[in-house]
Amino acid sequence: MSQYTLSFIGTGAMGSALAKAAVKNTPPEKILLSNRTPEKAERLASALGCAAGSVTDAAEKAEYIFLGVKPQMMRELLSEIGPVLAKRSGRFVLVTMAAGLTIERIGELSGGMYPVIRIMPNTPCAAGAGMILYDANSLVTPEELDRFVAAMSGAGTLDRLEERLIDAGSAVAGCGPAFACLFIEALADGGVACGLPRQKALLYAAKMAEGTARLMQESGLHPGAMKDAVCSPGGSTIAGVRALEEHGFRAAAMDAVIAAAERTAELGK
Numbered sequence: 001m002s003q004y005t006l007s008f009i010g011t012g013a014m015g016s017a018l019a020k021a022a023v024k025n026t027p028p029e030k031i032l033l034s035n036r037t038p039e040k041a042e043r044l045a046s047a048l049g050c051a052a053g054s055v056t057d058a059a060e061k062a063e064y065i066f067l068g069v070k071p072q073m074m075r076e077l078l079s080e081i082g083p084v085l086a087k088r089s090g091r092f093v094l095v096t097m098a099a100g101l102t103i104e105r106i107g108e109l110s111g112g113m114y115p116v117i118r119i120m121p122n123t124p125c126a127a128g129a130g131m132i133l134y135d136a137n138s139l140v141t142p143e144e145l146d147r148f149v150a151a152m153s154g155a156g157t158l159d160r161l162e163e164r165l166i167d168a169g170s171a172v173a174g175c176g177p178a179f180a181c182l183f184i185e186a187l188a189d190g191g192v193a194c195g196l197p198r199q200k201a202l203l204y205a206a207k208m209a210e211g212t213a214r215l216m217q218e219s220g221l222h223p224g225a226m227k228d229a230v231c232s233p234g235g236s237t238i239a240g241v242r243a244l245e246e247h248g249f250r251a252a253a254m255d256a257v258i259a260a261a262e263r264t265a266e267l268g269k
């Protein structure tokens, strides 16, 4: 039996977002945080009530080991912890969040046939409103997968997606917060141009985006139908929709997702 339920190697933007979510369903003292610059993990651990330790501790002493480093750093990390993993006798699961790196590649780099769960989270996980896509290799038992999903449910919504589609899902859900923030910021800029104070413009834009997404999910309406419901004939909203269409808004959003998916595929090579 491992001393810790979860450990995190890398407490950067995504690792820390997931650690913040994990403490909701797992006792913080059962979570170990580690990072190349240890102070970063120590600061977060003291804020969350988790333990802090070395990368070796994280590889050696937890049931689920979250690999929270950039894809380019994964080779170095896995060659560092490979010998530690090889010496373990009990069960453990590697959890990779690296964009573009397949489960098979993680297996190759770690030097062993280990149970691996691949996730694609997003930054809203830190606020409990995230989206986590996941898949696993056949070495992960159904019980291990269920326990993982339960442990991470404080992050938001989890959805199993076959691995071949994870790059596409990642371009929408993982990169999407940056695209959504550009849109929110641009709307606020428009509000400021029309005379609104900056803080109010940002609040209105963010609350509008949050509320629209929530209404869409609660009502089950198609976004096109929701758009139609706001556009009265000859009114102000349809004038704004026309301006967006003139500037190629939909094509720009589609291209953003396609470019992100292509770049993800490159990173995995």
Ligand SMILES: NC(=O)c1ccc[n+]([C@@H]2O[C@H](COP(=O)([O-])OP(=O)(O)OC[C@H]3O[C@@H](n4cnc5c(N)ncnc54)[C@H](OP(=O)(O)O)[C@@H]3O)[C@@H](O)[C@H]2O)c1
Pocket (backbone or CB within 6 Å): 009, 010, 011, 012, 013, 014, 015, 034, 035, 036, 037, 040, 055, 067, 068, 069, 070, 071, 073, 076, 077, 097, 098, 099, 120, 121, 122, 123, 174, 175
């Ligand atoms: N950011 C997102 O929205 C997002 C979304 C989905 C997936 N991801 C994935 O999440 C992973 C992390 O991305 P990120 O945005 O969180 O990057 P990040 O903010 O740069 O964090 C990476 C962390 O890993 C640490 N690190 C690097 N090498 C290490 C090593 N050998 N041992 C221990 N710690 C090490 C770094 O430590 P230092 O403090 O020393 O630099 C840093 O704190 C990536 O694989 C990315 O593809 C990110």
